[in-house]
Amino acid sequence: MTAVAADRIESAAQAYSVAAQLATEFGQEAAARDRDRRLPVAEVDRLAASGLLAISVPAAFGGADVPPSAVAEVVRLLAVADPSIAQIPHSHFVYLNLLRLAGTADQQTRYFGRVLAGARIANAQSERGGATVADIATTVRPVGSRFRIDGVKxxxxxxxFADLLAVLTRLDDPEERSGLPAGEYIAYLPADTPGVRIVDDWNGIGQRTTGSGTVAFDEVIVEREQLIARSAAVHAPTGYGAYAQLLHAAIDAGIARGALTAATEFVRTSSRPWFESGVARAIDDPLLIQRFGELSVAVTAAEATLTAAGAAVDAAVDSDSATTPADLAARASLAVAAAKVLADRAANEVSAALFEVGGTRSAAADLNLHHFWRNARTHTLHDPIRWKYQHIGRAVLHDNPPPLHGVI
Structure with a gap:
């Protein structure tokens, strides 16, 4: 990909306005793109050109430096319209945050500058074949004064759609030739680096146009200045994991709102009342009114908890706070865990209930209303909420803070 020329956004309010405008545009063809698996190349170009992808760049480097809560709201607005487009920049924002927390001044100048100019970052993180998702087989090895990456993600x-890939690697340097401490490193490298092969093979039932395929690395050579150790961000009370999870919760809350909006429009315009209801319009059926009230409460609760979680994450990344970083990080992680639970519930419940309230007509394949449920069911598989309950329960009963591993 070639970075597009990007506008500059200067405030959270401006970001919300731009995101709302783009969401209106993106929503018009979202169901058709999903149905036909038509990749949103032009739409992602528009997103990059709008300046939204640079809103979290620190002010010292020329960015708007909006807080995590504002980034989450932008993601939520986009997810209401098209959850796939909303998910595409998730890793972009996460790895900008890693750069902020753990990058050198030279690395920050380089990569923040590229993002301000319109560059997009994508992840190459997850692997298959390990005992758990936390096992990383992709290695970075010293080769002379440089390094070599090998593995498959x-x-x-x-x-x-990426200009840069953020590649999670494990340092393989038993003789300590590199002088780097052992651990995991993120390599920031151009997507067209020799030895990188990006494969369009994502075939999930939902989030079908996120470009979430395979990336292979075969003797990919990188410089030392392209590597950033994760430990400073992930294994310290920085709020890194809470920030990443907040954006996931924002996607789910957006799906829930989008599904409720679609259900409302369908029942208003296309549904017939059940004959026993004694009413002429479906929207006057008291049982449907009751169900819509229940669904609206679920969505509103998810959005309200997301807002509260955003405020907690903002506090965790605010270095001027008087509260200890460990306490703030723990509060943020627990608040986000609660938001993730409610957003997960709402997204799956409302997207399934769309057919319950819409009736048989809503199941027509050409309408593709099931893309809301498929998107919710697929995206909520990222981080199981059963473990969110565990961390919340341990904090309540034992005063145990959540762990520092980047996924809570």
């Missing part, structure tokens, strides 16, 4: 969301 899966579920690389946004890779088809």
């Amino acid at each position: 899966f579920y690389c969301t946004g890779s088809l």
Whole structure:
């Protein structure tokens, strides 16, 4: 991909306005893009050109420096319209945050500058074959004064649209020739680096146009300045995991709102009342009114909890706070865990209930209303909410803070 020329956004309010405008545009063809698996190349170009992808760049480097809560709201607005487009920049924002927390001044100048100019970052993180998702087989090895990356990554969301890849690697240097400490490193490298192969093979039932395919690395050579150790961000009370999870919750809350909006429009315009209801319009059926009230409460609760979680993450990344970083990070992770639970519930419940309230007509394949449920069911598989309950429960009963591993 070639970075597009990007506008500059200067405030959260401006970001919301631009996101709402783009969401209106993107929503018009979202169901058709999903049905035909038509990749949103032009739409992602528009997103990059709008300046929204640079809103979290620190002010010292020329960005709007909006807080995590504002980034989450932008993501939520986009997800209401098209959850696939909303998910594409998730890793982009996460790895900008890693750069902020753990990059050198030279690395920050270089990569923040590229993003301000319109560049897009995608992840190459997850792998298959390990005992758990936390096992990383992709290695970075010293080769003379440089390094070599070898491995295969899966579920690389946004890779088809990326200018830069953020590659999670494990340092393989038993003789300590590199002088680097052992651990995991993120390599920031151009997507067209020799030895990189991006494969369009994502075939999930939902989020079908996220470009979440396979990326292979075969003797990919990188410089030392392209590597950033994860430990400073992930294994310290930085709010790194809470920030990433907040954006996932925003996607789910957006899906829930989008599904409720679609259900409302369908029942208003296309549904017939059940004959026993004694009413002429479906929207006057008291049982449907009751159900819509229940669904609206689920969505509103998810959105309200997302807002509260955003405020907690903002506090965790605010270095001027008087509260200890460990306490703030723990509060943020627990608040986001609660938001993730409610957003997961709402997205799956409302997207399934769309057919319950819409009736048989809503199941027509050409309408593709099931893309809301498929998107919710697929995206909510990222981080199981059963473990969110565990961390919340341990904090309540034992005063145990959540762990520092980047996924809570």
